[in-house]
């Protein structure tokens with residue numbers, strides 16, 4: 001039986017599922033536009049979705065809002081404003097709340113960025129991926145280096161002092177120098193936040209069926225180590241597997257996921273994780289996945305998360321954070337006593353994967369490097385987790401709520 005005394009912070013995730021073109025590495029719930037997309041109808045569906053799910057979060061204040069995709073920057077500022085106006089009418093939040101919107105450099109122009117800002121968006125996450133034309137081409141991106149540079153300049157010029165740049169590494173034919181050059185070029189713009197994902201080949205993507213030649217393990221290791229060093233020297237804190245931030249510029253929204261906070265997800269395929277203090281349960285809601293079906297009928301599939309799954313999911317998220325989490329947060333967020341994690345904790349400490357500190361759950365450097373092995377020790381239905389972890393540690397899962 002879970003026993004909560006408080007509810008966790010609540011975030012709102014809004015999924016906008018269309019893209020100009022589907023990238024060959026991408027397994028997100030994103031769909032090629034093919035001419036046009038039903039923007040107005042989708043905004044109406046989102047608002048209906050919000051109405052339908054409001055009873056689950058009534059009265060709770062939001063700590064962050066995130067427009068993810070897909071390519072949210074394909075939507076007009078008017079649509080974003082309409083959504084935010086409706087959210088504001090139904091949910092409380094402070095005037096300084098973080099409101100992020102993901103933008104693809106191929107869909108950027110100054111008036112659009114100005115419009116997003118006027119609508120209330122105060123943080124952009126720009127999908128740069130690389131600043132080398134041959135790499136962008138290999139990734140099937142719709143933009144080139146010039147577009148990417150222009151997108152960053154436009155964001156800064158239109159007053160976005162809070163922005164993230166998404167970069168990927170371990171790209172086809174990428175050398176260590178290429179990867180470092182991308183980081184150095186990005187640093188010229190003094191971004192407060194960088195997401196630096198290693199390219200993974202995901203099932204159900206074109207790259208899975210036609211895999212490109214990726215750098216070998218030694219090169220991947222050197223990219224990772226030298227890149228981390230470069231970012232540390234530039235004053236970035238490596239606070240999550242793939243996330244780097246200047247002082248106090250961590251992404252509030254993503255950090256709430258990693259700290260096993262609550263979130264309401266609206267949009268096609270979005271999911272929510274909500275703590276119900278009256279019923280003393282945590283539930284997950286799944287919204288209709290395909291945009292076409294979602295537009296016709298929004299169904300929500302709520303499921304109670306079992307105690308075992310709560311324990312595992314807490315660790316799965318918290319161990320992505322390089323500083324981990326206070327041990328007390330486990331009980332606060334799962335409603336369960338920490339003793340339930342024994343003997344997995346002892347086992348992880350013995351293996352050198354977890355720091356030996358009763359007050360803090362923190363992966364060691366070894367634990368960060370072998371995160372799958374660490375997580376394997378906490379998998380439900382294994383005796384002290386002695387089986388290897390099947391959980392996919394895809395780094396790209398880190399930035400939205402959609403991809404556990």
Ligand SMILES: C[S@@+](CC[C@H](N)C(=O)[O-])C[C@H]1O[C@@H](n2cnc3c(N)ncnc32)[C@H](O)[C@@H]1O
Nearest residue numbers: 025026069070102104127166197198199200396
């Ligand atoms: C939803 S997309 C961001 C916004 C926009 N759709 C774009 O791509 O420009 C989120 C980010 O996930 C990362 N990503 C997606 N698939 C990935 C993969 N297979 N491996 C590593 N990173 C991936 C990319 O950096 C991408 O910018």
Ligand code: SF4
Nearest residue numbers: 019022023026030070
């Ligand atoms: S990576 Fe971004 S732009 Fe490319 S298909 Fe996925 S969501 Fe769309």
